[in-house]
Amino acid sequence: MGVSKTELFTERQNELASIAKTLGHPARIAIIEHLISINACICNDLVNELGLAQATISQHLKELKNAGIIKGSVEGTSICYCINPEAWNKYRGLFDAFFVHLPTLKIAACSTNCGD
Amino acid sequence: MGVSKTELFTERQNELASIAKTLGHPARIAIIEHLISINACICNDLVNELGLAQATISQHLKELKNAGIIKGSVEGTSICYCINPEAWNKYRGLFDAFFVHLPTLKIAACSTNCGD
DNA sequence: TCGTTTCATTGCAATATTACGATGGTTTTT
DNA sequence: AAAAACCATCGTAATATTGCAATGAAACGA
Numbered sequence A, B: 001m002g003v004s005k006t007e008l009f010t011e012r013q014n015e016l017a018s019i020a021k022t023l024g025h026p027a028r029i030a031i032i033e034h035l036i037s038i039n040a041c042i043c044n045d046l047v048n049e050l051g052l053a054q055a056t057i058s059q060h061l062k063e064l065k066n067a068g069i070i071k072g073s074v075e076g077t078s079i080c081y082c083i084n085p086e087a088w089n090k091y092r093g094l095f096d097a098f099f100v101h102l103p104t105l106k107i108a109a110c111s112t113n114c115g116d
Numbered sequence C: 001t002c003g004t005t006t007c008a009t010t011g012c013a014a015t016a017t018t019a020c021g022a023t024g025g026t027t028t029t030t
Numbered sequence D: 001a002a003a004a005a006c007c008a009t010c011g012t013a014a015t016a017t018t019g020c021a022a023t024g025a026a027a028c029g030a
Helices: A011-023 A026-038 A045-049 A054-067 A085-099 A104-113 B011-022 B026-038 B045-049 B054-067 B085-099 B104-114
Strands: A070-075 A078-083 B070-075 B078-083
Touching: A011 A026, A011 A054, A011 A085, A011 B011, A011 B026, A026 A045, A026 A054, A026 A070, A026 A078, A026 B011, A045 A054, A054 A070, A085 B085, B011 B054, B011 B085, B026 B045, B026 B054, B026 B070, B026 B078, B045 B054, B054 B070
Parallel strands: none
Antiparallel strands: A070 A078, B070 B078
């Protein structure tokens, strides 16, 4: 039906999936990486940097803002965006905790059980 | 249009977004974590473990298999799934490299520029 | 062989996502 | 005040995703 059954999963699983979903578009990855490389806040540059329309960029920025990954502040006629370090570190922690699993011992056991 | 303009981004950005998208559903997170906790391969258990229909679980397993995160091998009438450690480590590396950015110095600069 | 178990696949309905043109609001510049 | 610059939002079209019932396909046991 196009809607996820979030009530079946833990809050952490839903949160991890939600932030992964936010990162699940190359434009949003590119926006984040450009924000980081510029080491400061951007706005209309993203429209020129990536090849997407202004409305599309604005839409992606909104999603990133909703997720908390970035924040923006008014700066004259333009809006200055930057990474939100608190959310950034929180999400890094979530992914770290997720990927830290699967030590060597488990790898061996799994390979054995799966054959192949 | 519902379709991403992948040609605008680097291969790495597309790959990172793709794997993030695969992880962007709580059922797939739950499947992965259950596979890890069982330390071996599962199949029909997932239908009982999560509250989703068999067809739905099968669909999620297919996506995880397409991404390479898991692999399955026939085991009698059932199919044994497990984490694919090579892909796992590769994706962990991608996320690590992504999140490793934003050292303390940049945090300070960004906060200053953004006001707030 | 026949039924059972276990999955994958198909077909469908409901909803979500992606992209963009057009429009409007806010702030600066002239 | 008028024009310009910048951005968010609305509306729309095309496509993707989610979930499930129903149906097949493959392997096992009686």
